[in-house]
Amino acid sequence: MSFDADIVIAGGGLAGLSAAITANREGLSTIVLERGEYSGSKNVSGGRMYVHALSQLFPDALERAPLERPVTKETYEIYCEEGKKITFSFQHKTKNSYTILRAKFDQWLAKEAENEGVLISYTTLITNARREKDYVVIETNRGELKAPLVIDAGGITAPVSRFLGVKKLEPKTLMLGVKEVLDIKPEIPENEGEARTIMGLIGNLKGGGFVYTNKDTLSIGVTIKVESLYNSSIPSHEIVERFRESLGLSGNILEYSAHLIPYYGYDKIGKIHDKNLILVGDAAGFLINDGFNIRGMDLAIGSGIIAGKAAKKIKELNDYSRTDIYYEMLKESFVLKDMKTALRSFSVLSEEEVFTKYPKVICNVLGKLFTVTGDGKERPINVLLQESKSENVNTTKMLSDLMRLFI
Template sequence: MAEEKFQVIIIGAGMAGAAAAYRLAKAGREVLVVDRGSEPGAKNMTGGRLYTYALEELMPGEWLSAPLEREVTREILMLMTPQDSVAVDTMLGGASRQSYSVLRARFDPWLAAKAEEAGAMLIPGSTVDGLILRDGKVAGIKTGGEELEADLVISAEGVNALVAERAGLIRPVRAQDVAVAAKHVIKLSEEIINERFNTAPGQGAAIMCAGECTRGISGGAFLYTNKDSISLGLVVDSKGWKEAKMPLAEVAENLKQHPALARYIEGGELVEYSAHLVPEGGYPSLPQLYGDGFLLAGDAAGLVVNRGFTVRGMDYAILSGIAAAETANEAIEAGDYSRRTLQSYEARLQKLVLKDLETLKNSHDYLAHTRHLFTTYPALAAGLMKNLYQVDGQPAKKVTGLLKESIRGKLPYFDVFKDILKGGRSL
């Protein structure tokens, strides 16, 4: 290896970058990871929930020692009005080790350390200022006044991929393709969490909310139980948030006061507050994933799907890291880092990640532009449930009659039918 030249340089030590570094180091490659945080995870923010099939694909069995929080065994979907809520509560005792809540400040250093143990080199606290370009090919990075050369550069720098953008490899992030997220981490004892969520030690709950939690803006709220804390926050469509002109911090603070959620966090201590952009444009907004000497992975590539009841991103990031590493290995063996060789990266992603994004390509449009979804429908659901449970000495009505009564005057029946049909096809 020439002085200060690596086979692969990875920008970002998040899940995509660390996964790629781990796989490449395991294959004996000369790989460098550069991250602007003081340590991996220092600048990473997520809800967050990790589906473990991706970890098993990355490091079979080894992931069981990872600092994950709680296995999600209880799923709750909630529609909210200013005072009321309607929830579907599901216990998933048979879904063993399918997913865990995770705190990135704990998990990311562990994954990066695994990559270092395998032989990768990590430089934290370093900002990549630009890429080295020679004859249209990426040939390394510029950082701290120095140039570090590489046969291949993998950008895993996150949703706002400024290095790739400034080099002209991808277009700037568009408002309609991202959401804005805000999160509180609230400390509570493990015993209190177990009691309030009716979960056994090591098991936890995930709550996804829509309606008043975002003041009617397209988006939703989330709650995940960690070992000794709760992650509570919201995600709103950035375009809708801008048009609504509402302070996001104020909406996030009010979320903690809603009767449906306040009981879960009562007496807790706020230990962290953060905000972040989330890629949500989906399949139609995907950038070019490869170029001469260059690959794009994780959030930088927009590999996230929001279906309302689930949000997928961290598992896709890991899979893209694996695919990037496999593609890099192929290029190293061939001694060819051209677009023609690196296009196999897209084929690897197509097996699951891109296939999912294509299948759900209309999900973002449906969630962002179904105008009754976050206002009228939560109110209709709450009204219907009140009617179902109301006993006031009046003659009983059939459920179909109560349903029609709840909808009548609010919106046309045909609009409800169209939204249900579109949702079934989009989500």
């Protein structure tokens, strides 16, 4: 059987391009199918990248890649009723994460891939996929492609995996991300950057917001559990508008996007490989939220690198059912190890009370502890019990949930 390539990769984002670059370096012929006019055209609104995986792919990436600012200040903000607000910050000099603008960054990464010999087919939409004996046929708007191995890097929709019946979309495992880039220049030194994580400004929806400083702009957005949108009367596009207005940000909107984000957790990822098929990045459901780090981009790049190396081993065996090799390599990598470590915190942050009742109780407790009326003070524990009872919150469970973020 004559194939169009050793590997066909669905998706020209971080995971797909990392897989393509790695596989190409391993001597495999590779075709990347990207549905946009260019890589990054479907990811336009910036984000934050922990750069250790990028540096593995390109040791000189910090000098060459179009990164925006190093994140040197972490700020958490919890907004409550009656003007109450909890905020704390941590400043550091460790430049282990940077803000990026995906439209700019993904185009750079695609160019790097093409310079190394990777073939990328743009405006190529996958319309179906089917198995034929020991290979996969991918149907596109440009014709059919045959390959013994496919790497699905097509984002949360995972087109090849869905067509082959390996994955399906379920609202309970999805979040909606709505983002904007504003033409507001940060008033901080050029070699510094801030990541603000914000709760309490999107009503009773399960989720939160963020503000990232770029070189000359701000990236802002909200991420919300899809299932909590069912009973919401606010259209999704208005949520980020209200969030922006609540923060008093009034710059012109340069970019806007909305997309689905995986929210599986380590124990609910499901299948990430099948005969002739490997899933990477968002398609595999790789995302970490442990309360301190929200990570997806380094997992995408890391899983892509591993997929490219696993593809080489699979080809050497000439047995394309042995995609379990990819899974075994993942288990030894930071991708699955970090996801497993974060599972306890991830589970806590999936509970509704964390976004609604707990912040209100904490704000009310602090409000009373910092208030002196002359009528006599209650012990802090008694204030906590009273406020928990008024919000119908089990104090023991709340404290246990908060402790699970750390232990």
